[in-house]
Amino acid sequence: MVTPERVKEWESKYLQPWISKRKERKNKFTTPSGIEIKTLYTPLDLKGDYEEKIGFPGEYPYTRGIYPNMYRGRIWTIRQYAGFGSAEDTNARFRKLLEAGQTGLSTAFDLPTQLGLDPDNELAYTEVGVVGVSMFHWKEMDIVTNQIPLNKVSTSMTINATAMELLSMYVATAESRGVSPTEIDGTVQNDILKEYIARKNYIYPPEPSMRYAIDIIEYSYKNIPKWHPISISGYHIREAGADAVLEVAFTLADGIEYVRRTAERGIPVDDFAPTLSFFFAGYTNLFEEVAKFRAARRMWAKIMRDMFNAKKADSMTLKFHTQTGGAELTAQQPEINIIRTTIQALAAALGGTQSLHVNSYDEAVALPSEKAAKIAIRVQQIVAYESGSTETVDPLAGSYYVEWLTDEIEERAWKIIERVEGMGGMMKAVERGFPQAEIAESAYRLQKKIEEGEMIRVGVNMSYEPDWIGTTEVFRVNPEIRERVLTRLKKYRSERDQMKVRDSLNALRKAAENPSVNLFPYVLDAIKKGCTVGEISSTLREIWGEYKEPIIF
Numbered sequence: 070m071v072t073p074e075r076v077k078e079w080e081s082k083y084l085q086p087w088i089s090k091r092k093e094r095k096n097k098f099t100t101p102s103g104i105e106i107k108t109l110y111t112p113l114d115l116k117g118d119y120e121e122k123i124g125f126p127g128e129y130p131y132t133r134g135i136y137p138n139m140y141r142g143r144i145w146t147i148r149q150y151a152g153f154g155s156a157e158d159t160n161a162r163f164r165k166l167l168e169a170g171q172t173g174l175s176t177a178f179d180l181p182t183q184l185g186l187d188p189d190n191e192l193a194y195t196e197v198g199v200v201g202v203s204m205f206h207w208k209e210m211d212i213v214t215n216q217i218p219l220n221k222v223s224t225s226m227t228i229n230a231t232a233m234e235l236l237s238m239y240v241a242t243a244e245s246r247g248v249s250p251t252e253i254d255g256t257v258q259n260d261i262l263k264e265y266i267a268r269k270n271y272i273y274p275p276e277p278s279m280r281y282a283i284d285i286i287e288y289s290y291k292n293i294p295k296w297h298p299i300s301i302s303g304y305h306i307r308e309a310g311a312d313a314v315l316e317v318a319f320t321l322a323d324g325i326e327y328v329r330r331t332a333e334r335g336i337p338v339d340d341f342a343p344t345l346s347f348f349f350a351g352y353t354n355l356f357e358e359v360a361k362f363r364a365a366r367r368m369w370a371k372i373m374r375d376m377f378n379a380k381k382a383d384s385m386t387l388k389f390h391t392q393t394g395g396a397e398l399t400a401q402q403p404e405i406n407i408i409r410t411t412i413q414a415l416a417a418a419l420g421g422t423q424s425l426h427v428n429s430y431d432e433a434v435a436l437p438s439e440k441a442a443k444i445a446i447r448v449q450q451i452v453a454y455e456s457g458s459t460e461t462v463d464p465l466a467g468s469y470y471v472e473w474l475t476d477e478i479e480e481r482a483w484k485i486i487e488r489v490e491g492m493g494g495m496m497k498a499v500e501r502g503f504p505q506a507e508i509a510e511s512a513y514r515l516q517k518k519i520e521e522g523e524m525i526r527v528g529v530n531m532s533y534e535p536d537w538i539g540t541t542e543v544f545r546v547n548p549e550i551r552e553r554v555l556t557r558l559k560k561y562r563s564e565r566d567q568m569k570v571r572d573s574l575n576a577l578r579k580a581a582e583n584p585s586v587n588l589f590p591y592v593l594d595a596i597k598k599g600c601t602v603g604e605i606s607s608t609l610r611e612i613w614g615e616y617k618e619p620i621i622f
């Protein structure tokens with residue numbers, strides 16, 4: 070039996086004499102979030118009751134996972150984020166990824182699409198097809214998903230300020246192939262709060278943007294029931310420099326705001342909450358990351374049960390996608406990123422993710438080349454089928470260290486959530502610049518640790534080799550695609566019924582003026598009439614205006 074006296078005895082008899090003669094590597098060991106780590110964890114570090122804290126998988130509080138048998142039944146979805154150039158280029162990449170072993174699609178859109186600008190807009194031209202696929206008319210969605218059965222493959226779309234337009238395009242494409250909206254499965258990111266906080270691709274001011282996001286949640290659970298209308302994202306918060314604790318805290322605080330705003334419309338939480346989904350980063354500190362995922366799951370269950378009085382298990386389970394940490398990739402010695410991403414993917418698997426993207430090793434340099442994208446899938450397959458991490462549920466449970474760290478992250482994250490709630494919720498906190506300031510502070514702390522050598526980045530501040538460069542094949546988008554896209558845009562505009570286009574945009578304008586109307590049917594109608602993303606966005610801009618971020622010191 071381990072007692073505090075027994076631990077003290079071990080410290081004085083074994084540990085102290087040992088380290089007094091052999092100095093330890095550091096005076097203080099901490100996780101990247103700054104949580105101090107002891108030499109040893111024992112059963113004495115576990116607080117609380119097993120059932121209450123850890124429990125069983127598939128059962129409240131879901132610390133051990135949302136399904137009873139987890140990956141013994143089904144491996145997470147291998148969902149690599151991809152998209153570039155025109156719809157044909159992306160469709161070809163999608164089909165190659167599916168052939169290579171990917172089990173779900175994930176679409177990257179270019180900046181004009183994300184910001185509601187058509188490719189012929191002068192602000193858009195040089196960005197067409199650069200960081201994602203150009204997507205301006207529903208027929209382009211038809212090309213992107215050519216030969217992909219929309220009732221069989223689930224598709225994620227990383228789209229926020231124009232999420233309603235893009236989901237409408239997907240619905241229109243499905244319907245044109247005889248697939249009902251009730252059969253399609255996928256996710257739109259639609260997390261506008263984190264755009265203000267970290268990712269910065271917003272268009273409209275926060276209030277109308279929030280209405281737009283909630284309109285999607287409301288329309289989707291009623292009409293596209295298998296769809297996840299939001300992916301509440303900590304990934305971008307982390308990539309902007311937050312540590313793991315802030316990542317959990319701000320993501321769940323965003324989640325609270327979305328649930329509150331949707332429930333305020335009089336919708337019972339158990340009607341829509343099962344469709345919500347989350348998105349986290351997977352970084353290289355394996356134990357902190359696993360603890361983070363487990364803490365987030367437990368906290369969300371508590372939030373839904375205790376704050377929102379949810380009754381359905383499906384409303385309390387935190388379903389999440391993971392992407393390995395882009396900010397941890399190094400442009401130096403790019404091949405060694407494969408090792409990092411493998412550990413990060415293992416963290417996601419040991420943390421119970423539902424869906425996973427592994428970054429390609431060349432992503433600190435350029436968009437992934439085809440070979441690098443294939444290796445990323447192989448990393449997922451090796452973790453899934455060779456590492457043994459999927460044969461039993463939550464294999465790190467019961468590790469004194471991991472359980473302690475899970476508690477510690479939870480405790481610290483609650484304190485931050487309480488501060489956000491004390492400000493009146495995340496919308497108010499964003500207006501005050503609170504999460505932005507906390508993230509900036511954390512980014513500074515982390516960067517300082519790297520620059521001072523306290524945090525190691527192999528290839529950067531350890532084993533730096535200036536000659537080890539240029540071994541990466543750099544993928545570049547073919548500039549000819551712009552002309553191809555512009556020709557098609559002209560064609561679509563000339564072929565449509567101009568009266569119907571005008572009428573649908575007028576109806577949308579009217580709907581936008583009235584906050585109690587759900588906009589989705591109007592956007593869907595405009596898309597089906599052949600309106601472009603740029604035209605719809607311009608109509609909404611006329612009514613709502615554009616957001617300019619205040620500078621906060």
Ligand SMILES: C[C@H](C(=O)O)C(=O)SCCNC(=O)CCNC(=O)[C@H](O)C(C)(C)COP(=O)(O)OP(=O)(O)OC[C@H]1O[C@@H](n2cnc3c(N)ncnc32)[C@H](O)[C@@H]1OP(=O)(O)O
Nearest residue numbers: 136139142143146175225227256297346388389390423424
């Ligand atoms: C950085 C970059 C940028 O900034 O641009 C980005 O944002 S990239 C961002 C990229 N984002 C993404 O890719 C987001 C991806 N998100 C998602 O895929 C979703 O939101 C998700 C996280 C809920 C995962 O959904 P999913 O369909 O892949 O996975 P699910 O867990 O729902 O599982 C699919 C089906 O398998 C079932 N299933 C799961 N496990 C089991 C099991 N053990 N036994 C039997 N059935 C099982 C589920 O119940 C479900 O069935 P049934 O269907 O019947 O319920």
